[in-house]
Amino acid sequence: MQPEMKRMSVYIHIPYCVRKCAYCDFLSFPDASPDSLTQTGKEYKKALLKELELTARKYPDRIVDTVFFGGGTPSHMSAFDIADIMDALRALFPFSDDTEVSLEANPGTVDEEKLRVYKDAGINRLSFGLQSSHDKELKILGRIHVFDDFVRSLELAEMAGFKNINADLMSALPGQTVKDWEDVLRTAVSFKILKHISAYSLIIEEGTAFYERYKDGGLPSEEADREMYHVTREVLESYGYERYEISNYAKPGYECRHNLVYWNRGDYIGLGLGASSCMDEVRFTNTSDIRKYMELTDLAGIRESVEELDDDGIRFEKVMLGLRLTEGIDESELLSGAEGLTEKFYREQIEKNISLGLLVRENGRIKLTDEGLDLADHVIMDFCNRFT
């Protein structure tokens, strides 16, 4: 690696799914066959490759450290298209020796051939959207797969040589009990090949089918949700998964490096519809208008928002993102450059939350305590108040 090259991560958005899940508010559309043999897939891939080429021209001094294909359902696209995107990325940017390349896959959308193509293309981490091991719950969620599809996908992935695999799980589902959730967790940990588990609570977003269905009730109570949250930690930690972020657990050495870049505020470029980036302390987001995106001729034309972060903004982001990590944040780095009222304000919030037992200071770092992790949003809001 040449010394002057700066590291960056690359996110690639594939906005197509087999069909829309009932709770989903991600930027994704149902499409029967979004590959380069269809007009839509062809146009999307063309725009993506164009954006990639323009991006490489704009950032010639970058080396790629992690890549993440997210969506949508990247595994719904042809694996050959994914391989073409990887080839283009490699041709335009140098990669670090151990670049992590993740791809989100839906159980039931991968087969032997796809996995072989992924492996040859350099993908070395798979993230399966399992959500639940109970078919009844998968049906309620509107997922396209059943649990057996996941088991089969995992077997195929193992046979193809993948060693770094995540499963996404979702708690607080309609009708779900704490015992149901515990069963989902225990089933997941029984697959030794899973080195990483992300466990999030269902959040009902306006505009989704779930919002209409459950806005007046039918979901587990707040107490049950809390209990599930605690069971998650208990079960996963007892099987050797270490919690490194509020909702993410990994066997040692298998933390998702790409997501760590987000939480540690590293540089990343987002390519594709609606993708967000943060490069050299400037945050920007691509348009979520698919027509506009596909007509891309220059980068400025697809930017929906651009925000240059000032010192205050950067400092608050360090709290908002860094406190999500169980290792917390370096206190002196957080306070460096803070003067007068800003420094006073930050010191006050830190001491207040330490005295409330929500933050703890250890080896120069401040981090959330167990209770603080439960109330992370409240702690973070304390640091936000200065700017309201």
Ligand code: SF4
């Ligand atoms: S697979 Fe994921 S992105 Fe696609 S509709 Fe379902 S939740 Fe949304």
